Structure formats: structure tokens, C-alpha cells
Amino acid sequence: MTAEKPPPRIIRIVLVDDHRMFRSGVKAELDETTEVVGEAPDVEAAVAVVRETRPDVVLLDVHLPGGMGNGGSDVVTGCAGLTTEAGEPVRFLALSVSDAAEDVIAVIRSGARGYVTKTISPADLITAIHRVADGDAVFSPRLAGFVLDAFGAxxxxxxxxxxxxxxxxxxxxxxxxxxxxxxxxxxxxxxxxxxxxxxxxxxxxxxxxxxxxxxxxxxxxxxxxxxx
CATH class of the missing domain: 1.10.10.10 (Winged helix-like DNA-binding domain superfamily/Winged helix DNA-binding domain)
Known part of the structure; x- marks a missing residue:
């Protein structure tokens, strides 16, 4: 008798972007292995909802109103040290239209685990979310060099x-x-x-x-x- 496979892990996500239509679009493209447990349009709301829900992954834009003017980086630093109910660290994946080196470096220095651009396909985004939830670092290919250069390679x-x-x-x-x-x-x-x-x-x-x-x-x- 063949043992049944365990059900897939459901990744709990908080989605942070100041454009409601974009958040709706991302939610529509996610699959049954993810669950959006909160949303926020700015830094203060994002920190509050992340602290309340303690998701596996926070998917956030790097350009957000509020905070100290550092956008997504303020969200990451404002949630430093948070863990999920399972005791894993809450992890952050930047999802932005920007591919500027300064944006990539700033949010990674603040503690994000990855950075992908909004040109990413839905399938690749879902894969990136799961990899970040598992502790991997994920970057759109052409952005990796910025990180390597910035961190001393x-x-x-x-x-x-x-x-x-x-x-x-x-x-x-x-x-x-x-x-x-x-x-x-x-x-x-x-x-x-x-x-x-x-x-x-x-x-x-x-x-x-x-x-x-x-x-x-x-x-x-x-x-x-x-x-x-």
C-alpha cells in the first residue's frame, strides 16, 4: 500500500504595495499553496499587519509612503526579530518595478531575503515565495551582481x-x-x-x-x- 503524500505547505503571505489594483492582481495569480493573510499600502500599516499576522513571507514593494522615507526597508527593519508561530523568522521578498542598484542594495541590507522585479512570471513568483520561505536567497538574475558587489565579493x-x-x-x-x-x-x-x-x-x-x-x-x- 502506497503511503499518501503529505499536503503541500501553505505559505502565509502579507502583501505590501501602495497600489490596490496591483495587490489584487498578485492575489489573482497566486495558487493554492499560498494564502494572503494581510495587505497594507504603506509602511506603518505594513508593520502593524506583519506584527499581527506573523506570516511566512512578506511580499513588498521598495517604494512605499510613510515611515522614515526608506520605503520597504523601513518595513523590514520595523519587523526585525519577528518569528512565525512555528518559530521561523518572518522573511521578506521585495517585488518592485525598480531594478536600480541602490534600491536592491538598500532593502537587502535591511534584511530582505530576495528581490525580484514585477516582470516576473506568476509561476516564478510562486517559486520565489516558496524558496524565500525555506530560507533561500532569491534574486532576478541581473540583480544578483548588485548584491555581490555591495557585499564585498x-x-x-x-x-x-x-x-x-x-x-x-x-x-x-x-x-x-x-x-x-x-x-x-x-x-x-x-x-x-x-x-x-x-x-x-x-x-x-x-x-x-x-x-x-x-x-x-x-x-x-x-x-x-x-x-x-
Whole structure:
């Protein structure tokens, strides 16, 4: 007799954005693995509802009225130390139209676990929410380089001490570094003077050797090791 699979985890979300229509649109695109337990249009209301509901993930814009004028960063700092009923930290994922480096860096420095832009697909957003709820760091690919630069990673230097990294050839490391920084395949090909097909082959090899399944996971892997 086959054991029944446990029901999927329901991620409790607070949605923070000053545009009601946008909040409604996001709610309409979420699936049955998520539950919006609160909404807020500004910093003060957001802090209040997050403190009251203690969600798994706060999905917030970086540009919000109120607070000290720092938008989403004020929400994150205003809720520092909060935990869910299960004892996990309340985690924050920025969802913004802005892809400016200063916005990304500010909200991550305040304590957010990730930053994605509003061009993200509904499926990718749901995946990002679940990953942040599990403690992963998630970024839209081209934004990862901002974070790496801001937090002290040195461009072009790759640590040699990681056993996983030692599995990669020198060329695979170069490709990995550029892909993790958000380069598209054609941009990697131009940078390294190789064909797009060769880039695809190297990326497949890197993901296989590191036992990763996507470029998003590769970005998180590289960030955790400060490889750029």
C-alpha cells in the first residue's frame, strides 16, 4: 500500500504595495499553496499587519509612503526579530518595478531575503515565495551582481577552497561566474569569445556537477560562496 503524500505547505503571505489594483492582481495569480493573510499600502500599516499576522513571507514593494522615507526597508527593519508561530523568522521578498542598484542594495541590507522585479512570471513568483520561505536567497538574475558587489565579493576572483568548485574546469568557472551575475547566454558568448552552443554546454555541465537545477539556484550558490 502506497503511503499518501503529505499536503503541500501553505505559505502565509502579507502583501505590501501602495497600489490596490496591483495587490489584487498578485492575489489573482497566486495558487493554492499560498494564502494572503494581510495587505497594507504603506509602511506603518505594513508593520502593524506583519506584527499581527506573523506570516511566512512578506511580499513588498521598495517604494512605499510613510515611515522614515526608506520605503520597504523601513518595513523590514520595523519587523526585525519577528518569528512565525512555528518559530521561523518572518522573511521578506521585495517585488518592485525598480531594478536600480541602490534600491536592491538598500532593502537587502535591511534584511530582505530576495528581490525580484514585477516582470516576473506568476509561476516564478510562486517559486520565489516558496524558496524565500525555506530560507533561500532569491534574486532576478541581473540583480544578483548588485548584491555581490555591495557585499564585498571581488569581481573575477574565484575561491579555490570549495570542494564543489574544484569539480569545475577553469572555463566552466568563467561561465558560472557570468551566468550567476545575470548575463544572458549570448552575452557570455561575446565576453568569452565562444559560441552560444558552447555556453549552453558549459552551463549544463556546471548545473550537473553542482547538482543544481536552474540558473536561480546557481546564483544563490555563487552568492553564498562570494565567488564574484
Amino acid at each position: 571581488t569581481a573575477g576572483e574565484v575561491a579555490e577552497v570549495d570542494e564543489e568548485l574544484d569539480r569545475l574546469s577553469a572555463r566552466e568557472r568563467e561561465v558560472m561566474r557570468l551566468i550567476a551575475r545575470g548575463y544572458q547566454y549570448k552575452e557570455v558568448a561575446k565576453e568569452l569569445f565562444i559560441s552560444i552552443k558552447t555556453v549552453e554546454t558549459h552551463v549544463s555541465s556546471v548545473l550537473r556537477k553542482l547538482q543544481l537545477s536552474s540558473r536561480h539556484e546557481l546564483t544563490s550558490w555563487a552568492m553564498a560562496r562570494r565567488l564574484l
